[in-house]
Amino acid sequence: MTDKNHWQLLETEKYTCPTPAPVTWLQLLWRRWLQTLGVKQQHEFSAQDLQDITEIPDVSSLAAQSAFASYLAKQEQVHSEVHFLVDPPFSGTAAMARSWAWQQGRVLLSPPTADQITQCAVDTWWQQQAYQGTAWLIDDLARYFLRTPQGLAFIRVWRARVLAGEFGAGLVVCDSWAFAFLRRDWPLTMPSSHCLAPTSTSLLQQVGITGSHRQLAHLSGEARGNLGVAWALWRCKYLQQQTVPSLPVAANDTTAFILYTLLLHRGLSGAELQAVLSNVSGTELKMQLLRLVELGIIIYESEHWRVTAIAYGVVREFLAGRDYLLDDF
Incomplete structure (x- = not known):
């Protein structure tokens, strides 16, 4: 553990995803041979390394909330209206935002119903909110659209109006995959978007995952800097010695x-x-x-x-191989 707070946020365009070092086919064969012999590599964890961490990292902790509140306070001094917080799957960003909003007394807006989405009833949705002029929070923008012919009009109208300031000041938490999709669908630049910084070896240590710098760097790279995915890999792959799921050859x-x-x-x-x-x-x-x-x-x-969190990397790689629109995380 460490006394310094390593929770950080930054602007999305400044996010740099850590990745494991590239592996040649010869290195891959060598690793498989070592695994057959039961020899651990330097980036792998021993039983002694795996004793302490048993609970998912607490995004409502004082350290996490302090970093979150401090960063947003600075951003709101520059931009007073709507901010977007991009939330990669399993990162805990939305949960962190909800905890922060509760402490700030912000109104949590409820998502539109299925009928409101298909009927593009933005005014009806807004009239049902408990809005009293204070700043609000939307904790999951992915619930505001459905990728069908009738399911996208609502988010397009809502987005234009919220960016024009019609609904006042607020924080919008948007899943990173939804953000990539909506950004391509929107002709203008999405303003003021932020995210958690990629998980560092220091943050892994701060939340209780121990190991050498090489081991933790490999874990962070394997998880693409996503703390929730890193924790899932730690628990399932290393602590419980489970095999990471793989897609079948027949996947189509x-x-x-x-x-x-x-x-x-x-x-x-x-x-x-x-x-x-x-x-x-x-x-x-x-x-x-x-x-x-x-x-x-x-x-x-x-x-x-x-x-699932443990299969997220496998799924992302599978979709990348089929030229799907990926998130930036």
């Missing part, structure tokens, strides 16, 4: 459509997923979902299908 275009849609919307119900993937039969969709659950790629909880 439908598999890719499903996984991209789940990331774009940060999880969907079965009915919502079928609406977005209307060209996929119900039987095929159900079979694909059940197979992905069996492999540990996705999970079904709270009546929504979602990609």
Whole structure:
């Protein structure tokens, strides 16, 4: 553990994603040979390294909230209206924002209903909010649209109006995949967008993950600087000695459509997923979902299908290989 606070935020264009050092085919063969012999490499963790960390990093901790509040206070002195906070999957950014908003007394706006989205009823949505002139928080912008012919008009009208200041000052938390999609769909530059800084070895140590600098740097790179993914890899791959899930050889275009849609919307119900993937039969969709659950790629909880943290890197790499629009994280 360390006394210095290593939680940081920055502007999204300043984010630099850490990545593991490239591996040649010869190095890959050598690693597999060492694994066969049971020899650990320098970046791997021993049993002694894995004793302390058992709980997910607390984004509501005093250190995390202090860094969050300090950064946003400075930004609001420069820009008084709407700020966007980009939230990579499993990063904990939205939870951090909710904790901060509660302490600040900000109003948490509720997302539009399915009917409001399809009817583009932005005024009806706004009239239902408990807004009294104070700054507000939207904690998940992915709930404000559905990638269907009728599901995008609401977010387009809402975005133009919120950026024009019609709804006052606020903080919008937007999933990184949704942010990439909406940014491509918007002809103007998205203003004042921010994110958590990539997880450093010092932050990993601060939240209780111990190891040498080389080990922690490898873990951070493997997780692409995402603290939640790093923790999942630590728990499953190293602590519990589980194999990271992999997609089957038979994974096809439908598999890719499903996984991209789940990331774009940060999880969907079965009915919502079928609406977005209307060209996929119900039987095929159900079979694909059940197979992905069996492999540990996705999970079904709270009546929504979602990609798992431990499989996130595998899914992202799979979509990259098929030229999907990726997030920047």
